[in-house]
Amino acid sequence: MSVPYRIVTCTNCNLQEASLILNGYFVWRDSNGREASFDRELAICRDCCTVTPIERLPDRDEFDEAEEASLAGFWRKRALKRKVYRSFWKKSLIQEAIDPTSGFEVLRQVMGLRRGPVCLACGSPDVSSMSIPYGHDTASEEPVPTGTIHPGCGGELLVRGSGGERVAVMLYKNVYDIHGQFVERTRE
Ligand SMILES: [Zn+2]
Numbered sequence: 001m002s003v004p005y006r007i008v009t010c011t012n013c014n015l016q017e018a019s020l021i022l023n024g025y026f027v028w029r030d031s032n033g034r035e036a037s038f039d040r041e042l043a044i045c046r047d048c049c050t051v052t053p054i055e056r057l058p059d060r061d062e063f064d065e066a067e068e069a070s071l072a073g074f075w076r077k078r079a080l081k082r083k084v085y086r087s088f089w090k091k092s093l094i095q096e097a098i099d100p101t102s103g104f105e106v107l108r109q110v111m112g113l114r115r116g117p118v119c120l121a122c123g124s125p126d127v128s129s130m131s132i133p134y135g136h137d138t139a140s141e142e143p144v145p146t147g148t149i150h151p152g153c154g155g156e157l158l159v160r161g162s163g164g165e166r167v168a169v170m171l172y173k174n175v176y177d178i179h180g181q182f183v184e185r186t187r188e
Pocket residue numbers: 010011012013014015150153154155
């Protein structure tokens with residue numbers, strides 16, 4: 001599998017980070033070995049002082065609504081309509097889809113912690129999501145300002161596309177606990 005990607009650079013230092021760090025399959029695993037997959041987004045971590053992936057957690061109101069429906073015993077029908085929930089039991093390239101009931105149970109534990117997303121590199125909660133300018137095209141190699149300041153450096157982060165270049169990605173399954181702390185990485 002090959003993908004186009006984005007490269008983040010800084011106006012003030014030689015930082016260069018590719019959005020390829022978002023690739024792979026990411027799951028939370030609870031103490032009973034049940035798993036839920038989750039999406040990532042690019043962010044800056046003030047502990048790593050760089051661009052890093054963080055968890056993308058569901059909207060609290062939407063989650064509360066789905067949990068209410070779950071307690072009432074009819075969550076599947078309602079929750080499955082919502083794209084945000086579908087992502088939590090999606091399958092990897094080679095694995096079967098996660099069972100929605102156990103996926104939802106893991107998600108419920110994560111949301112029950114009432115925590116924000118953490119850095120998937122170091123586990124720190126000191127992160128801010130980094131917005132990629134709307135409509136940014138990976139075909140464009142022109143660096144575009146993002147309005148995000150590089151922590152510990154002061155320069156502004158720029159993003160550019162990889163142009164026509166695509167790279168093959170190694171597929172890994174990245175396992176985290178419900179606190180977002182790294183557990184293990186296995187080759188798919
Ligand atoms: Zn910098």
